[in-house]
Amino acid sequence: MELDPVLLARLQFAFTIIYHIIFPAFTIGLSAYIATLCVIWMRTGKEHYRTLAQFWTKIFAVSFAMGVTSGIVLSYQFGTNWSRFSAVLGNVIGPMIGYEVIVAFFLEATFLGAMLFGWNRMPPWLHTLSAIAVAAGTLMSAFWILSANSWMQTPAGYEMRDGIAYPLDWLDIVFNPSFPYRLAHMVTAAYLTTSFVVLAVGARYIIAGTHLEHGQTMLRMAVGFAAIVAPLQLFIGDQHGLNTLKHQPTKIAAIEAHWDGSTPGELVLFAWPDEKAEMNRFAITIPHGASIMLTHSWDGLFPGLKSFPPQDRPPVLPPFFAFRAMVGIGLLMIATGWIGALLWWRGRLFTTRWYLWPAQYVWWIGFVAVICGWIVTETGRQPWVAYGVFRTADAVSPVAAHTVLTTLVLFVVVYSIVFGFGIYYLNRLIVRGPTESPLPPSVLPAPAWSVAAGGGKPVTETKS
Amino acid sequence: MESYLPVIWAAIMALAVAMYVILDGFDLGVGILFPWAETEHERDLMMNSVAPFWDGNETWLVLGGAGMLVTFPLAYSIILPALYLPVIIMLLALVFRGVAFEFRWTGITSRRHWSFVFAAGSTLAAFCQGVILGGLIQGIKVENGAFAGGSFDWATPFAIMCGLGVVAGYGLLGATWLVMKTEGSVANRARIEARLLLLLVLAFMAIVSIWTPLAFERIATRWFSLPNILFFWWVPAATALVAVAAWRALATGNETVPFLAAIGLFVLGYLGLLISNFPYIIPPSLTIWQTASSPSTHVFMLIGMLMMLPIILGYMVFVYWIFGGKVREGEGYH
Numbered sequence: 126m127e128l129d130p131v132l133l134a135r136l137q138f139a140f141t142i143i144y145h146i147i148f149p150a151f152t153i154g155l156s157a158y159i160a161t162l163c164v165i166w167m168r169t170g171k172e173h174y175r176t177l178a179q180f181w182t183k184i185f186a187v188s189f190a191m192g193v194t195s196g197i198v199l200s201y202q203f204g205t206n207w208s209r210f211s212a213v214l215g216n217v218i219g220p221m222i223g224y225e226v227i228v229a230f231f232l233e234a235t236f237l238g239a240m241l242f243g244w245n246r247m248p249p250w251l252h253t254l255s256a257i258a259v260a261a262g263t264l265m266s267a268f269w270i271l272s273a274n275s276w277m278q279t280p281a282g283y284e285m286r287d288g289i290a291y292p293l294d295w296l297d298i299v300f301n302p303s304f305p306y307r308l309a310h311m312v313t314a315a316y317l318t319t320s321f322v323v324l325a326v327g328a329r330y331i332i333a334g335t336h337l338e339h340g341q342t343m344l345r346m347a348v349g350f351a352a353i354v355a356p357l358q359l360f361i362g363d364q365h366g367l368n369t370l371k372h373q374p375t376k377i378a379a380i381e382a383h384w385d386g387s388t389p390g391e392l393v394l395f396a397w398p399d400e401k402a403e404m405n406r407f408a409i410t411i412p413h414g415a416s417i418m419l420t421h422s423w424d425g426l427f428p429g430l431k432s433f434p435p436q437d438r439p440p441v442l443p444p445f446f447a448f449r450a451m452v453g454i455g456l457l458m459i460a461t462g463w464i465g466a467l468l469w470w471r472g473r474l475f476t477t478r479w480y481l482w483p484a485q486y487v488w489w490i491g492f493v494a495v496i497c498g499w500i501v502t503e504t505g506r507q508p509w510v511a512y513g514v515f516r517t518a519d520a521v522s523p524v525a526a527h528t529v530l531t532t533l534v535l536f537v538v539v540y541s542i543v544f545g546f547g548i549y550y551l552n553r554l555i556v557r558g559p560t561e562s563p564l565p566p567s568v569l570p571a572p573a574w575s576v577a578a579g580g581g582k583p584v585t586e587t588k589s
Numbered sequence: 590m591e592s593y594l595p596v597i598w599a600a601i602m603a604l605a606v607a608m609y610v611i612l613d614g615f616d617l618g619v620g621i622l623f624p625w626a627e628t629e630h631e632r633d634l635m636m637n638s639v640a641p642f643w644d645g646n647e648t649w650l651v652l653g654g655a656g657m658l659v660t661f662p663l664a665y666s667i668i669l670p671a672l673y674l675p676v677i678i679m680l681l682a683l684v685f686r687g688v689a690f691e692f693r694w695t696g697i698t699s700r701r702h703w704s705f706v707f708a709a710g711s712t713l714a715a716f717c718q719g720v721i722l723g724g725l726i727q728g729i730k731v732e733n734g735a736f737a738g739g740s741f742d743w744a745t746p747f748a749i750m751c752g753l754g755v756v757a758g759y760g761l762l763g764a765t766w767l768v769m770k771t772e773g774s775v776a777n778r779a780r781i782e783a784r785l786l787l788l789l790v791l792a793f794m795a796i797v798s799i800w801t802p803l804a805f806e807r808i809a810t811r812w813f814s815l816p817n818i819l820f821f822w823w824v825p826a827a828t829a830l831v832a833v834a835a836w837r838a839l840a841t842g843n844e845t846v847p848f849l850a851a852i853g854l855f856v857l858g859y860l861g862l863l864i865s866n867f868p869y870i871i872p873p874s875l876t877i878w879q880t881a882s883s884p885s886t887h888v889f890m891l892i893g894m895l896m897m898l899p900i901i902l903g904y905m906v907f908v909y910w911i912f913g914g915k916v917r918e919g920e921g922y923h
Contacts, residue, residue: 187691193644194687198680200654204669205676212734215662216883220890223659226652227897232904234648238641239908246911292885522670528740532677539681543688550695 128526131518134206137533139503141198143496144540148192150495153267153312154319155185156233156260158346159240163253177339178256179244180559181323184551186241191547193234195540200226206529210510210520217283217290217298218273218511225269233262267312275304277511278502279372290514302372306365307502313358314498317458318491320354323347324461325488326555328481336558341475344484348469351462359455363418369505370419373512374428375437376505379444381415382408386429390415395449398441403431439507447500454494461487594888595881598660599870601894605656607859609649610718611762611852616643618763620686620711621756622782623704631775632704638770638916640690645905647683659890663734663880664870670736671729672721672743679717686710712756719755723748726801726866731874747800754793758855761786765848768839770916776844783847784839791832794858798825801865807873808865821864828857 159181166174200222203211211219236258243252282297283290292298324347330340370377377383382398382405383390392414396405416425430438461484468474475481510517616639626632657665669676686707693703724743731737764786767779802809812821835850868876881887 187688187695189644190688190691193647194684197647197651197654197683198677200651200658201669201676201680203658204654204665205673208666208670208736211658211662212666215658215665216886219655219659219662219882220886220893222655223890224893226648226655227893227901230651231645231648231897231901235645235901235904235908237644239911242641243911291883292889295885295889522666522673523736524670524673525740528673532674535677535681539684543684546692547688550692553695 128530130524130526130529131521133526133529133533134521135517137206137529137536138202140533140540141195141202141536143499144544145192145195145199146495146499147492148188148195149263149267150315150318150492151322152185152189152192153263153315154317155181155188155322156256156263157316158319158323159185160253160256160260163249163256167249167253173338173342176559177342180339180554182241183554186237187547187551187554189237191543198536204522206522206524207510207520208522210515213288213515213520214290214511217280217292218276220295221269221273221276221299225266225273229262229264229266229269231262233259233266236262264312267315268308271308271311272299272301272304275307276301278307278506279303280511280514285514290511303365303368306361306368309361310358310365310498311495313354313361314491314495317351317354317358318495320347320350321458321461321491322488324351324465325485328484329555330558331475332478332481332485339559344465344474345469348462348465348474351458352466353462355455355458355462359459362452362455367419370427373506375430375433375439376444376502377419378428378430378432379439379441379505380448380501381419382441382445383415383427383429384431386426386432388426388429389413389424390419390427390429392418393445396445398445400441437508439505443504444501447497447504451494451497451501454490454497457487457490458494592878594884594891595661595877596868597891598881598887599868599877601898602653602656602660603859603863605649605652607856609646609653610859611855612642612646612649614715614759614855615639615762615766615848616646617686617711617715618759618761619766620707620763621715621760622763622767622779623708623711625778625782626775627778629700629704634771634775634916635767636690636693636707638767641908641912643687643690645908647687650683660882660887661870661877661880662882664875664877667729667731667734667736667871667875667880668725671738672724674740675717675720675724675743679714679721682710682713682717684710686714711759715756715759716752719752720748722755722862723751726751726862726872727804728873729871731871747804750793750796750800754790754797757786757789757793758858761790761851762848762855765835765839765851769845769848772915780839780842780847783851784836787832787835787839787851790854794828794854797858798861805865805873811865824857824861824864828854828861831857 159178162174162178162181165171166178203222236255239247239255240252240259243255247255276298279302280290281301282292282294284293285291323343327340327343327345327347330336331344366377366380378386381390382393382396384403384405389412391408391410391412393405394409394411396408396410398405413423416427417423419425419427430441464480465474465484468477468480506512508516508518510520619635619639623632623635626635654665657668687710689703689707689710693700693707720743723745727743727745727747729736729738730742761783764779764783768776768783771779802812811817831850831853835847835854838846838850866872868878870877870880
């Protein structure tokens with residue numbers, strides 16, 4: 126059998142980047158949560174919040190280690206597997222990745238050390254500042270990476286000369302048409318993903334009757350956040366969709382499985398899109414539904430897949446199904462947030478078992494939604510690596526297919542081992558829970574200046 | 590101005606690679622020395638001496654990759670496919686050792702296993718980095734601005750030798766770091782290891798210094814023709830002096846000079862490689878000018894770099910200062 130080097134390179138990149146995005150989706154939100162806890166701790170002086178911050182810092186450290194190591198891989202894969210992409214688009218897209226490293230990556234990686242190990246080396250305010258620096262770093266990291274990815278979706282501010290892209294206007298490049306929507310959508314997704322992990326862990330403690338006070342704080346914070354932000358995300362996603370229709374009509378046509386652009390779009394609730402026959406099988410639809418959503422008119426028209434030649438169409442199944450999974454989870458999140466808020470208002474949030482019991486298992490839904498969203502946007506961009514500019518098939522490296530296959534297998538093996546142990550250890554940390562075991566100051570003499578600057582707060586440390 | 594931009598960026602990238610090699614070098618080196626520690630307790634101490642820093646250190650590797658994509662995209666698009674296997678194996682080794690920093694603390698029984706993973710990952714990553722260096726020096730087959738060779742072109746005795754040399758070099762950095770940052774049995778053993786590794790590193794430096802001019806005509810011309818030899822003779826002389834200083838400091842019980850001298854050896858060896866190969870970024874076919882990105886890209890990135898580099902160096906120094914002095918017993922957040 127002849128191996129297809131493009132397909133193998135795509136599989137490898139899909140695998141490594143899906144694995145990677147799990148961790149930023151969590152650490153962007155978690156670092157902000159930890160920084161928030163640190164700030165509350167400083168303002169209220171309640172040890173309770175410090176213990177929570179310490180607990181989540183341990184979880185953060187394990188996740189960040191897996192995220193950072195898999196992220197380094199990606200910064201080299203542009204060269205190892207997609208060298209033509211780098212040579213052709215490097216002039217334009219490179220600086221966004223470069224800025225991510227110098228503005229964000231260094232900040233978060235350097236202050237992570239201070240945040241993890243600085244509990245008894247720094248005064249509380251400086252520790253809180255380190256946590257804020259890490260959170261800011263992850264956020265700016267998202268800014269630049271989303272800018273780079275958005276440029277691949279909606280290229281702007283460049284010109285092609287002799288087959289190579291050259292920059293014309295850096296503001297147009299960085300703030301390309303889809304960037305604001307995609308940044309807002311992804312950062313909100315990361316915060317929501319984290320809030321559902323916190324929500325699940327809180328519910329788990331309340332059900333189990335352990336770490337009750339901490340569990341209640343977590344559940345309250347997460348429910349309040351989800352109740353407000355999950356509906357907001359629906360609105361942002363809708364705006365993003367309208368932007369996509371304007372700039373990437375083939376992606377919208379694939380998402381909606383809309384074949385014939387001369388008829389109003391049906392909202393396809395379920396179907397099996399058949400790319401060969403150019404139609405949907407087993408379709409359950411709401412007539413005119415997609416037209417109303419996308420054009421805000423009953424008979425509004427938007428391009429269908431048949432409006433484009435077959436070689437310019439994306440595959441239909443991945444964006445179609447991944448989009449429905451993402452939206453479904455989004456609606457579930459809104460329901461979870463609103464029902465939780467209602468119970469909270471009635472004073473029954475911590476006693477309603479029919480709510481708490483399923484809630485303890487929802488920790489993974491945000492991750493699935495994030496991955497599905499990325500599948501929608503990345504497969505929906507095909508067959509282009511930079512939409513309308515450069516085809517994926519032309520971007521691949523001159524590396525033998527069997528070599529790519531070998532490393533793909535290695536990645537799957539190594540990442541599976543690391544992921545398996547990572548989940549196992551994270552679960553163990555969660556089972557152990559937030560523990561208050563401050564060591565007497567005599568065991569660990571704090572540096573003199575941290576006592577002086579610490580405002581008299583005890584600087585303590587937990588040790589496993 | 591435009592023709593100077595690639596030179597400025599070559600200097601910045603050379604600095605980034607040097608920062609990476611020195612900084613991640615010592616924390617990889619601590620992993621390379623893991624097998625020779627006697628107890629897991631000693632390994633705890635060794636790991637804690639680098640744990641607050643490794644993440645920031647490894648970021649220089651990301652800058653090396655991303656920076657080359659930005660400023661020399663053509664070089665990036667040729668070097669990485671050419672050195673595909675060593676690069677990916679290095680990255681996977683770094684994945685293993687990176688997570689070992691965290692996973693090792695989560696259980697008592699599994700601690701030994703993750704110690705092994707940490708040591709193996711550190712050693713393999715260092716070895717691959719040496720192979721990458723060797724593979725680059727010995728040359729890459731380029732046709733029409735793209736890599737045109739096979740998957741195993743890099744696998745030569747010279748590249749393997751470079752791999753071993755980098756393992757020894759990082760081991761030396763790690764050992765002298767432990768001399769500086771730890772006390773008791775760990776520091777005492779590190780002092781002995783450092784002397785052995787110093788001899789080994791000098792041997793590798795000597796081999797490279799003899800091998801490369803013999804094998805590559807252009808390198809011999811660069812060093813031994815007149816007037817070049819008048820400009821460059823001080824590099825080997827300074828290397829010898831630093832080596833003597835390192836040896837004596839290790840013998841007299843000095844705690845910081847050995848680490849500084851090890852850095853000095855790295856800087857001098859690195860300078861030697863730059864002298865041998867400048868202005869080639871892919872010897873012997875492509876120069877920094879031939880692979881540079883557009884002037885607009887260089888300027889846009891340079892603005893950010895000049896603003897951020899002092900800030901990055903500033904907070905890095907700050908974090909090293911926070912964690913200054915000897916690593917304390919039981920330090921960590923686990």
